Amino acid sequence: MKLLILDRDGVINHDSDDYIKCLEEWIPIESSIEAIARLSKAGWTVxxxxxxSGIARGYYGLDALEAMHGRLNELVAEQGGEVGLIVYCPHGPNDGCDCRKPKPGMLQQIAEHYDTRLEGIWFVGDSSGDLEAAKAVDCQPVLVKTGKGLRTLAKGLPAGTLIFDDLAAVAAQLLNS
Known part of the structure; x- marks a missing residue:
């Protein structure tokens, strides 16, 4: 199985320090939808x-989150592709869950869902928490410079992290290798 795992905010859609709270605020990063569709059409599961954590903080509810994910699925489908499993952590940073990145719980859920191993699977994110979660389960950490990526890059990265300008560049690399 060719599996690619993505963070959402800052990788697929524009991020905000004020949180993405509704469908109107969920704005795809240019070329990210096309990149997912291209990968999907080439046999990748994305x-x-x-x-x-905006859910735990009361900024938005599950209906708003489902609307955002529905729009993601719809846009990718319009390009002829498909989004695989979407998992999310609704907890706040102090809730003690095992799913909130940098903990690897969501990555483990994806592996279990697809009955696959995570070693070497690319996990694309824009934050230190994404990269740490990847390392915790032997995924290949991949940083994009979109979202918080440039801030993350300035802090230093885990050894072996791959760096790309955006999700389209990641897709181009995977489709040409």
Missing amino acids: AVATNQ
Whole structure:
């Protein structure tokens, strides 16, 4: 199985320090939808693992989150592709769950769902938490410079992290290798 795991905010759609709280605020990064569709059409399964602490903080509810994910699925389908499993952590940073990145719970859920191993699977994110979660389960950490990526790059990265300008560049690399 060719599996790619993506963070959402800052990788697929524009991020905000004020949280993405509704469908109107969920704005895809240019070329990200096309990149997912291209990968899907080439036989890749593209899954998503996203922290959504805005739910625990009361900024938005599950209906709003489902609307955002529905729009993601719809846009990718319009390009002839498909989004695989989307998992999210609705907990706050102090809730003690095992799913909130940098903990690897969501990545493990994806592996269990697809009955596959995570070693070497690319996990694309824009934050230190994404990269740490990848390392915790032997995924290949991949940083994109979109979202918080440039801030993350300035802090230093785990050894072996791959760096790309955006999700389209990641897709181009995977489709040409």
